[in-house]
Amino acid sequence: MSQALVIVAHGSHLNPDSSTPTFAHADTIRESGAFDEVREAFWKEEPSFREVLRTVEATEVFVVPLFISEGYFTEQVIPRELRLEGWNVADWDSDGTSADHATLEARDVGKTVHYCGPVGTHDSMADVIIQRAQSVTDDPAVGSGFGLAVVGHGTERNANSAKAIHYHANCIREQGRFDEVQALFMDESPEVDDVTDHFESDDIVVVPLFVADGFHTQEDIPADMGLTDETGTYSVPGTVDGTRIWYSGAVGTEPLLADVILERANDAGADIESAIERVKELTGGVVTA
Incomplete structure (x- = not known):
């Protein structure tokens, strides 16, 4: 029986780079020959969620949401x-970070769909965050002497949004690789605005747990940290209050995320x-730690 992979993401009518990581990871997986077919689908771009299964010939489809947390989109919209x-x-039996997969039928197109939890809550995301820290510092051994800030959006409308950030920060903290690990947020406490207040380290790697680079990761977070100059640009590393800030940009642009997508499908x-x-x-x- 042939197998297809469908990667579903939010996309954007306003930010042309929003879908770039989705297409990049799909291309990597397509090149590997893992599936007979690999498709991308979006909420705010084409092809749409509603039509994507009609573009797939395989009768067994693995759907992996390229979202950071469980919530409205993964539980209702998709x-x-x-x-x-x-x-x-309830099929996921999740506590907010443990969604795995559920097998259902899309009878209108005659397909069996293995619907997976979002990539952002998979245990392997901790590896991607660490790889992101390695990439931005150009140091495969980065850890000792460094603090690590895992940054999320945060919102009072969805408690699971913060759960994913805390979950991965805790997992990395337990590895003991970095001197300090903190979960910080844009819209709730503890806030990324005060990043240097939460660390004693002279060097801090800041990794935003966002799928794609956009206004939040390229403008809001650097400005909130005090990293940008009067022209709105910043350097890596930059300096805030005498502390070196190694700002990585969105974790979703890290090539290693393709591994997590496959791990989700493999688990299913x-x-x-x-x-x-x-x-x-x-x-x-x-x-590995």
Whole structure:
């Protein structure tokens, strides 16, 4: 039986770079030969969630949301638009960070759909955050002498938004690689505005847990930290209150995220073990503590 992968993401009518990571990771997975078909679909761009299953020939489809946290889109919008019969968020039996997968039918197109939890809550995201720190510092051994700030948007409308940030910060903290690890937010406490107040380290790597670079990651967060100059630009590393700030930009642009997408599909039963190794060769492989 042929297998297809569909990566679903938000997209944007206003930011042309919003979909860039989705297409990049899809291309990496497509090159690996992991699936007979690989498709991308978006809420705010084409192809749309509602139509994407009609573009797939395979009768077994693995759908992986390229979202950071569980919430409105992963629990309501995507299942509704894909017309997954019998969907119930209780099928995931999740505490807000542990959504795994559910197998349902999209009978209007005659397909079995393995609907996965979002990439942003998968345990392997901690590896991607660390890889992002390595990439921005150009130091494979980065950790000792450094603090690490994992930054999320935060919102009072969705408690799970902050849960994912805290979850990965805790996982990395337990590894003991960095001197300090903190979860910070744009719109709730503790705030990224006061980044240097939360660390004693002279060097801080700041990794925003966002899928794509846009207004928040390229303008809001650097400005909130006091990293930008009067022209709105910043250097890496930059200096804030005598502390060096290594600002990485969106974690979703890290090539290693393609591994996490495959891990989600693999957890849901996709027969892709050999392809996972090929993708690791393309992306630099999974970082281990």
